[in-house]
Amino acid sequence: MIAALAAGxxxxxxxxxYQLLNLYGKGIIFSARNVQLFGRxxxxxxxxxxxxxxxxVPLMTWYAWMQSHSPLNSVLWRIPESFxxxxxxxxxxxxxxxxxxDEGRKIQEEQELTV
Amino acid sequence: MKNFQNKVRIVKVSKILRAIxxxxxxxxxxxxxxxxxxxxxxIAILPAVRAGVHLDPPKTYWMCGAILCAALAFxxxxxxxxxxxxxxxxxxxxAQTVGSLDAAGKWWITFWIFEGLFYQIGHVIFxxxxxxxxxxxxAGLALIFVAWLLKEAQELQEEQELTV
Numbered sequence: 001m002i003a004a005l006a007a008g009x010x011x012x013x014x015x016x017x018y019q020l021l022n023l024y025g026k027g028i029i030f031s032a033r034n035v036q037l038f039g040r041x042x043x044x045x046x047x048x049x050x051x052x053x054x055x056x057v058p059l060m061t062w063y064a065w066m067q068s069h070s071p072l073n074s075v076l077w078r079i080p081e082s083f084x085x086x087x088x089x090x091x092x093x094x095x096x097x098x099x100x101x102d103e104g105r106k107i108q109e110e111q112e113l114t115v
Numbered sequence: 116m117k118n119f120q121n122k123v124r125i126v127k128v129s130k131i132l133r134a135i136x137x138x139x140x141x142x143x144x145x146x147x148x149x150x151x152x153x154x155x156x157x158i159a160i161l162p163a164v165r166a167g168v169h170l171d172p173p174k175t176y177w178m179c180g181a182i183l184c185a186a187l188a189f190x191x192x193x194x195x196x197x198x199x200x201x202x203x204x205x206x207x208x209x210a211q212t213v214g215s216l217d218a219a220g221k222w223w224i225t226f227w228i229f230e231g232l233f234y235q236i237g238h239v240i241f242x243x244x245x246x247x248x249x250x251x252x253x254a255g256l257a258l259i260f261v262a263w264l265l266k267e268a269q270e271l272q273e274e275q276e277l278t279v
Contacts, residue, residue, distance in 0.1 A: 029267055083135055090254075092132055097261055099125045100207055104268030107208075111275050 002055040006048060013044040030105040038098035046091025053082050122205065129202040136196040143189035150182045173241035180233040187226040194219035208269040213262055220258030227251030 020037040028034065060074050082088055154175065198215040206212050230247055237243035 029264060030271075083138075089132065089135060092128055096125055096128045096132065096202065099121050099128075100202075100265065100268070102121055103125075103207055104264075104271065107268060107271045107275055111271060111278070114275070114278055 009048045030108045035102045042094030049085040049087030129199045133199040139192045147185035154178045191222045208272045213265045217262035220255045223255035
């Protein structure tokens with residue numbers, strides 16, 4: 001199920017990237033749609049990272065419970081792994097970039113109004 | 116008001132990313148020091164290694180390459196750290212912010228090329244396992260692309276300031 005979810009996230013991210021590059025291809029750099037697509041890619045990457053790191057936790061906990069081990073150890077290791085995950089950091093990075101692009105869009109709109 | 120809220124969000128997330136990259140800087144430095152000491156200490160302590168009797172060429176190659184890889188990764192990390200420092204201070208569209216991101220992308224591509232050479236040469240000569248992929252190239256190109264977009268926004272802002 002986790003693999004299917006991850007594949008779905010990947011597919012959606014791929015389609016979103018295609019749509020974004022299509023807009024750039026048309027010469028549209030700062031528009032609300034660009035910002036929305038950028039943000040979506042960031043959230044998808046962030047979600048994929050979370051799924052990668054925390055997805056197997058329920059299964060691991062169940063196994064540990066079945067074998068009468070404490071699941072706490074394996075769960076605790078997931079916390080530093082979350083901070084080191086390139087998908088989570090990359091996702092946050094893209095979200096920041098989308099916010100910066102939003103600022104750029106506002107500047108462009110203001111400039112168009114000025115002209 | 117919305118503009119202000121957006122900036123606050125950027126600063127908040129930048130602070131988090133900057134903290135993570137700060138830890139990364141420390142870890143890359145530590146890794147480079149560890150690899151360096153792993154080469155130097157046996158040479159200094161063991162006479163047989165100093166005399167070249169017990170040399171292990173694959174291990175030495177791996178260690179030397181790893182030092183350079185750690186150094187290049189440190190530079191990429193440093194550039195990204197600088198970028199987020201600028202964002203945290205609220206400098207969204209200026210030459211230094213855009214320059215940091217562009218430099219990070221270029222250094223990442225350099226790192227990728229070096230890593231590729233390191234693994235290919237090591238694989239052919241010392242049968243080192245090949246761990247090279249295209250992730251670094253993609254990340255570097257993506258950073259350069261985003262830097263171009265930010266440069267456009269920087270130019271827009273400069274034009275607007277001139278108009279006002």
